[in-house]
Amino acid sequence: MNTPVDITTESITLQIDDKDVSCRKGETVLQVARENGIDIPTLCYMEGLTVWGGCRLCMVEIAGSPKLQAACATVCMEGMNICTKSPRLENYRRMIVELLFAERNHVCSVCVSNGHCELQSMAVKLGIDHVRFAYRFPHLEVDNSHDRMRMDHNRCILCSRCVRVCAEVEGAHTKDIKGRGVLAAIIHDLDQNWGESSTCTSCGKCVNICPTGALTHRGTAVGEMTKKTTFLPYLTLMREAQL
Amino acid sequence: MKPEELTAMAEKARKQDAHFSHHIHVCTESGCVSSQSDVLLKNITDEVQRRGLKSKVCVKGVGCMGLCCNGPLLKADDTMYQFVKPEDAGAIVDSLASTPVAELVCDTKQPFFARQKLIVRENAGHIDPESLADCVAHGAYRALLKVLTSMTPQQVIAEVSVSGLRGRGGAGFPTGLKWATVSKAGGKTKYVICNGDEGDPGAFMDRSVMEGDPHRVLEGMAIGAYAVGAGQGIIYVRAEYPLAVKRLTRAINQARREGLLGHGLFGSNFDFNVEIRLGAGAFVCGEETALIASVEGKRGMPRPRPPYPANSGLHGCPTLINNVETFANIPAIIERGGKWFATIGTEKSKGTKIFALTGKIKNTGLIEVPMGIPLREIIYDIAGGIPDGKAFKAVQTGGPSGGCIPAEHLDITVDYESLTKLGSIMGSGGMIVMDETSNMVDVARFFMEFCMTESCGKCVPCRVGTYEMHELLDRICKRQATMADLNLLKELCDMVKQTSLCGLGQSAPNPVLSTLRYFENEYLNLIQSSPAGHTGDGDHHVALEVLS
Numbered sequence A: 001m002n003t004p005v006d007i008t009t010e011s012i013t014l015q016i017d018d019k020d021v022s023c024r025k026g027e028t029v030l031q032v033a034r035e036n037g038i039d040i041p042t043l044c045y046m047e048g049l050t051v052w053g054g055c056r057l058c059m060v061e062i063a064g065s066p067k068l069q070a071a072c073a074t075v076c077m078e079g080m081n082i083c084t085k086s087p088r089l090e091n092y093r094r095m096i097v098e099l100l101f102a103e104r105n106h107v108c109s110v111c112v113s114n115g116h117c118e119l120q121s122m123a124v125k126l127g128i129d130h131v132r133f134a135y136r137f138p139h140l141e142v143d144n145s146h147d148r149m150r151m152d153h154n155r156c157i158l159c160s161r162c163v164r165v166c167a168e169v170e171g172a173h174t175k176d177i178k179g180r181g182v183l184a185a186i187i188h189d190l191d192q193n194w195g196e197s198s199t200c201t202s203c204g205k206c207v208n209i210c211p212t213g214a215l216t217h218r219g220t221a222v223g224e225m226t227k228k229t230t231f232l233p234y235l236t237l238m239r240e241a242q243l
Numbered sequence B: 001m002k003p004e005e006l007t008a009m010a011e012k013a014r015k016q017d018a019h020f021s022h023h024i025h026v027c028t029e030s031g032c033v034s035s036q037s038d039v040l041l042k043n044i045t046d047e048v049q050r051r052g053l054k055s056k057v058c059v060k061g062v063g064c065m066g067l068c069c070n071g072p073l074l075k076a077d078d079t080m081y082q083f084v085k086p087e088d089a090g091a092i093v094d095s096l097a098s099t100p101v102a103e104l105v106c107d108t109k110q111p112f113f114a115r116q117k118l119i120v121r122e123n124a125g126h127i128d129p130e131s132l133a134d135c136v137a138h139g140a141y142r143a144l145l146k147v148l149t150s151m152t153p154q155q156v157i158a159e160v161s162v163s164g165l166r167g168r169g170g171a172g173f174p175t176g177l178k179w180a181t182v183s184k185a186g187g188k189t190k191y192v193i194c195n196g197d198e199g200d201p202g203a204f205m206d207r208s209v210m211e212g213d214p215h216r217v218l219e220g221m222a223i224g225a226y227a228v229g230a231g232q233g234i235i236y237v238r239a240e241y242p243l244a245v246k247r248l249t250r251a252i253n254q255a256r257r258e259g260l261l262g263h264g265l266f267g268s269n270f271d272f273n274v275e276i277r278l279g280a281g282a283f284v285c286g287e288e289t290a291l292i293a294s295v296e297g298k299r300g301m302p303r304p305r306p307p308y309p310a311n312s313g314l315h316g317c318p319t320l321i322n323n324v325e326t327f328a329n330i331p332a333i334i335e336r337g338g339k340w341f342a343t344i345g346t347e348k349s350k351g352t353k354i355f356a357l358t359g360k361i362k363n364t365g366l367i368e369v370p371m372g373i374p375l376r377e378i379i380y381d382i383a384g385g386i387p388d389g390k391a392f393k394a395v396q397t398g399g400p401s402g403g404c405i406p407a408e409h410l411d412i413t414v415d416y417e418s419l420t421k422l423g424s425i426m427g428s429g430g431m432i433v434m435d436e437t438s439n440m441v442d443v444a445r446f447f448m449e450f451c452m453t454e455s456c457g458k459c460v461p462c463r464v465g466t467y468e469m470h471e472l473l474d475r476i477c478k479r480q481a482t483m484a485d486l487n488l489l490k491e492l493c494d495m496v497k498q499t500s501l502c503g504l505g506q507s508a509p510n511p512v513l514s515t516l517r518y519f520e521n522e523y524l525n526l527i528q529s530s531p532a533g534h535t536g537d538g539d540h541h542v543a544l545e546v547l548s
């Protein structure tokens, strides 16, 4: 479920950023890089959920291939030579994050997730200090209808982590995506208010897994919303142990 | 159906046809129907009936004859008529016994017809797509019979490989290679999908094939299924093509009733069924992985490849997915041989290609030409050149994923390689011609708007990148842009092309890149004549509020 092909016991060797590494056949470049302490930035990837391949921050260069590949969706092959950092890649990554800031209304100073936001820390990490693109300033809603949780569309980056955790781990499939392009948005059931959803179990997994302040617990003030994502590796481990 | 029944069916239909001394064929495809050819067909049938000629004159609705701009088109014996109105019916019927109605005659010797080479469309204008007997009389299912009675799947794949046929859906992937890959993929259940989504603006080649010769598509799919070992086929058609859906549904029902689809075709142990799935008209659903998601009942969004559909497609099973026109080429290749097919076209691009000609040209409509034909010949001979004495400026091929080709390259040959070399693509076959009055930045903005609204929203570079590129193009068009904006646009084009997940995003910058390549001065003129243009630095420098 987690990787494009089943992981086997056969092992292979490859190079990532000039470092010789070995892995089991079937593991992705991202997994192997992280196992070896090589950081590749991601926003939509979550260990324990299916690969989405949407944020495009994990694009890497593979020697001999003219096309960049998403590390999260690329299976390692014997003798691969992968470069995860180059001026070109860093430039692309910065642009992608800038685009995310321009897309919706990310006003960090008044956000409950200020200081605990993956988008914000990604911007810091990539050294982004201004956005060159025209801000869209869309008019978006805050869904306050659920008695414990809140969805603020202004801060959603459409990473679909909430959709996947809801469908794949909780098994409720309350959330999905509607619309196309920049008009795409997270919905509950048949585009109802969250509080009126008949499938939501109020488990709160989506809130904890959301990288930004888009999904939060109610009753939190600026900077107070911290997320706990440790449940997911735990559940994944338990699930695998059962198999 | 047994093999001899097919021959008997064809014989019977041919014999019946021989009783008629005259034939009137009326185009009943979407283009002509929109100018009342359906009423015309009914009027002609009534006039024939009124004159008591029902047993002498065969009246039927047929597929597109190509010259759509002069529709409704009608063929009465050997004379073609254009701009025929429903009230002309009587005169046309009367003319059968005397001389043609001079003012309506359409010259079939003009280059528009004479320069074409018909393979996929060979029956268009001759057969009634709603009559199985008529299609069989014109050769339908003969290739399938040949395959099932005298060829192994390997031989079929070899024949298709020899033909050099390449996918007509846009990318030009070798069809034989794709079939071989699917046939080698493991697994009992395999699927065949026919991609009839056709989302490019201005393109209607696939619609015409589905409306005009639906059995040819089914036959091509059945042959493909036999070759790769699949038992179930799916035709994915956009719901905006109601007539194509109607004709295909009818064709499937007819074929099923006569045993041309179903169990043990022609006495072999090969089973094949086809069902239709309707798309809701999203351009991205033409992308194979999005199409498969849509067929599975999921949101139509692409996923990273590999795995390719050939290994893991519909419901995780190996899936052969080809374009409508690709499948429609198959029966001819099987009947006449891959070697014959390979004699047509260029070294790397074989066969013919259907193009939908639109824009600033005299003859708009559908043409089928051999690969390798000079572009100039298409524009000036077949399409009749630019109207109103204007000068040719550029032609856009490949729709929103393609690029423009300017006048200085009019002498190139039309094939996959030479179009790619000029920064455009063959695409699925749309050709939009622009004259000197067209503003190329505006053209780029138009296609970018299309990509922006059709982006599925899954990946950031395409979803927001197309929005921002459109914003920048808009600013340039409105003379509000600076050189910094142009540089930012170029940077964005590069990033979106390199990092997007699927072909839509990867090719969305193409119209901008190719207009920049050939018409950069138009961009510069707009920028230099804008009030902000001279300052040179229009960077927005909006600091992020808090990043710490």
Ligand SMILES: Cc1cc2nc3c(=O)[nH]c(=O)nc-3n(C[C@H](O)[C@H](O)[C@H](O)COP(=O)(O)O)c2cc1C
Pocket: B166, B167, B168, B169, B170, B171, B172, B173, B195, B196, B197, B198, B199, B200, B283, B284, B285, B286, B287, B288, B289, B321, B322, B323, B324, B326, B428, B502, B503, B504
């Ligand atoms: C955005 C996008 C739209 C596409 N639309 C179509 C389409 O409308 N029809 C089609 O046949 N192929 C379309 N394709 C190409 C398909 O993904 C696929 O390559 C094709 O159906 C394969 O068939 P072929 O090998 O016969 O060309 C599209 C690709 C992309 C990226």
Ligand code: SF4
Pocket: A155, A156, A157, A158, A159, A160, A161, A162, A163, A186, A206, A209, A210, A211, A212, A214, A215
């Ligand atoms: S709500 Fe959060 S988790 Fe869900 S798509 Fe938006 S940013 Fe991602």
Ligand code: SF4
Pocket: B284, B301, B302, B454, B455, B456, B457, B458, B459, B460, B462, B463, B500, B501, B502, B503, B504, B505, B506
């Ligand atoms: S490139 Fe565009 S259409 Fe393709 S997956 Fe990304 S957002 Fe969707």
